[in-house]
Amino acid sequence: MSPAVLHTSAALREIEQRAALRFGDPFELMRRAGRAAWQAVMQHWPHAQSLLVICGPGNNGGDGYVLATLARASGRRVQVCCLPDHEPRTDECRRARQEYVDAGGELVAGDGALPAADLLVDALFGIGLTRELQGPVAALVERINALSAPVLALDVPSGVVADTGSVGSVAVMADLTLEFIAAKAGLRTGGARDFTGGLHVADLGLEPTDLRSAQADVAWLRAPDLAHWLRPRRRDSHKGSNGRLLCIGGDHGHGGAIMLAAEAALRAGSGLVDVVTREAHVAPLLTRLPEAMVHGDSDGEDNSNSNGDSGGTASSGLDSLISDASAIVIGPGLGQGAWGRERLRAICASGLPVVLDADALNLIAAGVVAAPANAVLTPHPGEAARLLQTGITEVQRDRFAAARAIASRYQAVVVFKGAGTIVSEPCGNLSLIDAGNPGMAVGGMGDVLSGVIGALLAQGLPLRDAAVCGALLHSVAADSAAADGGERGLLPSDLMCWLRCHANRGAR
Numbered sequence: 001m002s003p004a005v006l007h008t009s010a011a012l013r014e015i016e017q018r019a020a021l022r023f024g025d026p027f028e029l030m031r032r033a034g035r036a037a038w039q040a041v042m043q044h045w046p047h048a049q050s051l052l053v054i055c056g057p058g059n060n061g062g063d064g065y066v067l068a069t070l071a072r073a074s075g076r077r078v079q080v081c082c083l084p085d086h087e088p089r090t091d092e093c094r095r096a097r098q099e100y101v102d103a104g105g106e107l108v109a110g111d112g113a114l115p116a117a118d119l120l121v122d123a124l125f126g127i128g129l130t131r132e133l134q135g136p137v138a139a140l141v142e143r144i145n146a147l148s149a150p151v152l153a154l155d156v157p158s159g160v161v162a163d164t165g166s167v168g169s170v171a172v173m174a175d176l177t178l179e180f181i182a183a184k185a186g187l188r189t190g191g192a193r194d195f196t197g198g199l200h201v202a203d204l205g206l207e208p209t210d211l212r213s214a215q216a217d218v219a220w221l222r223a224p225d226l227a228h229w230l231r232p233r234r235r236d237s238h239k240g241s242n243g244r245l246l247c248i249g250g251d252h253g254h255g256g257a258i259m260l261a262a263e264a265a266l267r268a269g270s271g272l273v274d275v276v277t278r279e280a281h282v283a284p285l286l287t288r289l290p291e292a293m294v295h296g297d298s299d300g301e302d303n304s305n306s307n308g309d310s311g312g313t314a315s316s317g318l319d320s321l322i323s324d325a326s327a328i329v330i331g332p333g334l335g336q337g338a339w340g341r342e343r344l345r346a347i348c349a350s351g352l353p354v355v356l357d358a359d360a361l362n363l364i365a366a367g368v369v370a371a372p373a374n375a376v377l378t379p380h381p382g383e384a385a386r387l388l389q390t391g392i393t394e395v396q397r398d399r400f401a402a403a404r405a406i407a408s409r410y411q412a413v414v415v416f417k418g419a420g421t422i423v424s425e426p427c428g429n430l431s432l433i434d435a436g437n438p439g440m441a442v443g444g445m446g447d448v449l450s451g452v453i454g455a456l457l458a459q460g461l462p463l464r465d466a467a468v469c470g471a472l473l474h475s476v477a478a479d480s481a482a483a484d485g486g487e488r489g490l491l492p493s494d495l496m497c498w499l500r501c502h503a504n505r506g507a508r
């Protein structure tokens, strides 16, 4: 089965043009869009007796006029509101408005007070938005958002950039966004997530074969996709056949981070987990996680303690742990001091698949250590900005472009965390993780993610698959944990039992 994909505006325009040619009438798709919108109104707001439809000058506005005509014909009280300089600018929009007016439809000026209605329909701008909303348009959107009636956005909430999910000064806050033809990548990441409300797709009767385009699309990963990677274990498997992950981190004062990564790795199925950390963290780590093999480094020199038999970790001890490992996670609580730097250098020379997180990313961004081959980088927006020597606002403005730029610059698979996590391969192929919730915005959540991805690398998944599957597993586990007790106050530790549960979903 080919994976689901998310589309860009360029792809949608290509698809629309081909479909219009096939239908022999450029108005047919708009007619279908308006009809789909009316069906959505009847399905979601069956008791709405009055509608206020706010129409812009392009084809998004045209969709609004078609909907208004249908709602009127069904006996609803309908008013269409439009700004003075939003007279139709396309043939289709002109035709849709004419049909509405010919049927006796009422128009009200959009620069005055908005009339009350049971439902607002946002048909101002769709994929044709070219700039930030300003002046009278921005004021109109602010008045829409101030009303208490629910809002249905057609195709895109006006003010949100469909390709990037970025939001300018203001945008319509919708309760539901009805996307036409196919799902859009930008509506599922970054700022857009606060404006779309629920997302529904109306395919307008196009077949999957109509949805091909020459444009690159984005792989769309949702919970059921986990089964693709998380196959049942072999019946005769033993701990050695499920990988050995080496987790390195936890300089003074940051012992919890590597503890979370190690526990998550065991819950995500790594057969064995070694931890290299500071001596002071050995006892608490073993108390919480006796399954881990913990190797402690004492201050200032290379001596170490170990509950195993591998000796010190700064030189020969670390070499021996590396040679036993199938994959490595380095960074959680690593710090940027000599202890962390030395270990990062040793890891980068190993050639093993490695997850770099937190201070490992900061050290690479600062040029202290060169990024290794075979790496998965897991930056949050602050780390992404440092890796690109730019600001957080810039990387968040186009998260897809930022993920691609990091992957290309460091020749690594990148998991760009945040609402709507994005995975980019060095070649630029993108995936979007359509799961997760704001409860994940808490310290330690990224440490869990690095442990999960490390565990999947240790179990033999290639870099991109481990990154995508790991990010999805992490988010799906967080969704289960949030469903269990709410988002606020969710702790990374709460994910552990859900990681195990979902890591076995594919096996059922």
Ligand SMILES: NC(=O)C1=CN([C@@H]2O[C@H](COP(=O)(O)OP(=O)(O)OC[C@H]3O[C@@H](n4cnc5c(N)ncnc54)[C@H](O)[C@@H]3O)[C@@H](O)[C@H]2O)[C@@H](O)CC1
Pocket: 016, 017, 020, 029, 030, 031, 033, 056, 057, 058, 059, 060, 061, 062, 063, 089, 090, 124, 125, 126, 127, 128, 129, 130, 131, 132, 133, 134, 137, 154, 155, 156, 180
């Ligand atoms: N092309 C097609 O075949 C179809 C298009 N459909 C609809 O058409 C939409 C795209 O239509 P358009 O390409 O006409 O674009 P839009 O209707 O999204 O908006 C374009 C118009 O808005 C103006 N504009 C853009 N940004 C602005 C800003 N910040 N402030 C003020 N004015 C601004 C532009 O100058 C242009 O006149 C889709 O989102 C969808 O809703 C649907 O009817 C389905 C079929």
Ligand SMILES: [K+]
Pocket: 060, 122, 123, 124, 125, 126, 153, 154, 155, 156, 157, 158
């Ligand atoms: K809209």
